[in-house]
Amino acid sequence: MSAEMVGFSIIIVGILLLIGKWIRVSIPLFQKYFLPSSIIGGFIALILGPEILGKLIRSFQVETTLQGIFPEGVHNIWSTFPSLLISVIFATLFLGKKLPHIKDIWHIAGPQISFGQSVAWGQYVFGLLLTLAVLTPFFGINPMAGALIEIGFEGGHGTSAGLATTFKELGFGAGADIAIGLATVGVVSGVVLGIILINWAIRKNKTTILKDPNNLPEHELRGIIEPEERPIAGKMTTKPESIEPLALHISVIGIAILIGKGLLEGLIYLERVTWGAWSDTEIMTYVPLFPLAMVGGVILQKILEKTDTIELVDRKMILRVQGLALDFLIVTAIATLSLTVIGEHFIPFLLLALTGILWNVTAFIFIAPRMIPEDWVERGIGDFGQSMGMTAAGLMLIRIADSKGKTKALEAFGYKQLLFEPMVGGGLFTAASVPLIYQFGAIPIFILCLVVMLFWMAVGLFYFGKK
Known part of the structure; x- marks a missing residue:
């Protein structure tokens, strides 16, 4: 793996x-369903790579060192990108923005x-439940498959790819490819079904803001910001002759990852030296970074709030680095899908895909309006989009349902991440779920998850739902 080949691999992702x-x-078809360029580019790479074009070439018994149309080695380098970039994405989730008080988060979100x-x-x-009742008895699939819906849908491409090493170490290497496949299905179906659900809510007069989905301007559909409306991508917080601002922010992210x-x-x-030695049980060894x-x-953000009095770290600049990492991650994760x-x-x-989709749609239609007291479509559609594959999909659906930000949907969605992502959606439990099933079995983890789900449903239905 030469430095030249790594650089060439990055150039191809950019192309x-x-x-x-x-x-x-x-x-227009891709505009209608708001498909991100990264997913389109990832599918192009998948089609032109070793899994489709490469196999077609080999079927004609043609001798070549190419992996599809790509040089030998590019595919192998791409396979290492997701597990590296996912740490960048998660390290940036809360950097550069003041962490609010938990009471304020709870009140709004x-x-x-x-x-x-x-x-x-x-x-x-x-x-x-699906794994215990059907997949393991009839298809012989590993019980760890029970975690794949949450890993693929809530966690998305990054989490799925980031757990590839964990799956391999635990003897279920196929789990990572299935999870990435589920993440792809989740993102595409999440955007398509999200738009369908918004249209359904409009017809049923359940929306607060949007009444005509055909009013979206052309530049929104094309994913272009009009010149006069273009926001500042990030603030120059340092003089470039002292240190390039982008280099400063990448360094800060590196410190967060190092911590x-x-x-x-x-x-x-x-x-x-403690419970692992006593019980011969290891979990943290298999938890990714x-x-x-x-x-x-x-x-690091808490430290910066007390020490960074001149605000050297700019949130928008952090988001640009995060967005870069996410786009490159999605392209390479789909491109290397088996x-x-x-x-x-x-x-x-x-x-697994149908079960995940059915549960998410059912939850949005029947549970969201009983948990969210006001503007439930505008606020719930963001959670639906996130539950199907990625936070960006949730944000996009919120912007479609409430483009002017007249409800608290966007604010509440942002605050929600502070008490959501540390555990699920790629958080600590998502990362530990596979090792936990491996160590303790699927039934105890099923009971644990059922109890936690019922607890949160009770809080939503009987506390917030009564307001």
């Missing part, structure tokens, strides 16, 4: 993103926290 953007701008937690833990409940790495190594050591990188970001593995487990994959 794929540009092609994806050109397709999004040019073809409490209904969505309850709804989001109910949906996330429900994905474990129904995933494990997370220290925490993870500390927990592994603590486990090794990215959830602890998020904790490292929170710790269709062979999904084909070998196609029926379990299909059943």
